[in-house]
Amino acid sequence: MADLNELSEKLSAIKSEIRSELDRLGSSKSVFEYKKTIFDSKTGKVGSLMREMGKIPAELRAEYGKKVNEVKTWAQGLFDEMDEKFKREEMRLRYEAEKIDVTMPAKMHKQGYLHPNTLIREQIVDIFGSMGFQIYEGTEIETDYYNFTALNTPDDHPARDMQDTFYLSDKFLLRTQTSAGQIHVMEKQSPPIKIISPGKVFRSDDDATHSPMFSQMEGLVVDKGITLCDLKGMLDVFVKKIFGEDVSTRLRPSYFPFTEPSVEVDVSCFQCHGRGCKLCKGTGWIEVLGAGVVNSKVLKGCGIDPDEYSGFAFGIGIERIAMLKYGINNIKLLFESDLRVLEQIRE
Numbered sequence: 001m002a003d004l005n006e007l008s009e010k011l012s013a014i015k016s017e018i019r020s021e022l023d024r025l026g027s028s029k030s031v032f033e034y035k036k037t038i039f040d041s042k043t044g045k046v047g048s049l050m051r052e053m054g055k056i057p058a059e060l061r062a063e064y065g066k067k068v069n070e071v072k073t074w075a076q077g078l079f080d081e082m083d084e085k086f087k088r089e090e091m092r093l094r095y096e097a098e099k100i101d102v103t104m105p106a107k108m109h110k111q112g113y114l115h116p117n118t119l120i121r122e123q124i125v126d127i128f129g130s131m132g133f134q135i136y137e138g139t140e141i142e143t144d145y146y147n148f149t150a151l152n153t154p155d156d157h158p159a160r161d162m163q164d165t166f167y168l169s170d171k172f173l174l175r176t177q178t179s180a181g182q183i184h185v186m187e188k189q190s191p192p193i194k195i196i197s198p199g200k201v202f203r204s205d206d207d208a209t210h211s212p213m214f215s216q217m218e219g220l221v222v223d224k225g226i227t228l229c230d231l232k233g234m235l236d237v238f239v240k241k242i243f244g245e246d247v248s249t250r251l252r253p254s255y256f257p258f259t260e261p262s263v264e265v266d267v268s269c270f271q272c273h274g275r276g277c278k279l280c281k282g283t284g285w286i287e288v289l290g291a292g293v294v295n296s297k298v299l300k301g302c303g304i305d306p307d308e309y310s311g312f313a314f315g316i317g318i319e320r321i322a323m324l325k326y327g328i329n330n331i332k333l334l335f336e337s338d339l340r341v342l343e344q345i346r347e
């Protein structure tokens with residue numbers, strides 16, 4: 001029985017050690033770690049007692065096992081209780097730390113908008129696209145030939161003075177008009193031709209309504225039997241789609257070397273509906289673009305027989321349309337990227 005007495009002493013020492021140790025534990029992890037030092041079958045204080053059971057004389061073994069098991073069950077109960085308490089607290093702290101305020105307003109993402117020039121360009125492309133026009137994109141650097149000569153504007157032609165050109169060399173220049181694209185298309189393609197050509201153009205010109213760089217949209221139709229009437233009908237559709245169903249167009253005689261006859265196209269004032277206001281300078285009409293019947297010399301120069309084919313062409317200033325439509329009085333506002341201005345224009 002000496003062994004069992006010794007065991008009882010050992011067990012009560014273990015119990016009091018566990019009691020005092022439990023006060024020092026502060027987390028479920030420390031409970032887990034401490035539990036190992038008690039229950040591990042090799043190194044644990046209770047675990048090793050269980051292991052030694054084999055060495056206990058057979059007649060004492062049952063009593064030995066019972067005593068050790070009692071302590072084991074008691075300790076397990078304590079550990080479970082501690083573990084549960086710590087886990088509950090740890091969960092509470094975690095929920096506290098990860099709390100989501102579902103009523104908090106979401107982060108605002110600023111949305112971008114299309115630039116007025118882009119808006120107008122896309123509208124024009126859509127309108128003519130729906131009429132079956134294809135897009136031709138020319139180059140910003142052109143030769144003197146395509147920008148002037150082939151457009152019936154030879155060297156000494158006074159029309160060259162109409163456009164102050166940025167020359168890059170004797171031969172190359174920054175195109176002053178998307179009209180240059182007409183020649184490229186007519187050289188490459190035989191009629192029927194139906195294209196629009198958007199792009200940047202450059203002129204040494206700078207005031208409230210002119211900028212050294214601006215954008216144009218060229219249009220060209222060449223086929224059998226094309227007349228000025230076709231141009232007028234098509235432009236009527238165009239201005240109604242851009243400015244509203246209640247506007248109409250009128251053609252005024254003008255001059256461009258590459259068209260004969262040439263016209264300026266006016267749209268009835270969409271602000272005052274013809275009564276006369278500041279926008280239309282009291283006239284009831286606003287000039288929107290230049291156009292005309294393609295000059296037979298131009299057709300001939302591109303290898304198209306003017307006795308068989310005829311055509312019309314037009315050139316639209318994109319910034320001009322944007323300024324008119326959105327009430328912008330200085331072209332610079334379209335290039336300065338001032339959000340206070342741009343944010344006002346949305347479609």
Ligand code: DAH
Binds near residue numbers: 179312315
């Ligand atoms: N290229 C002319 C300009 O920049 C605009 C223009 C007028 C284009 C008449 C045309 C046209 O195609 O037929 O002033």
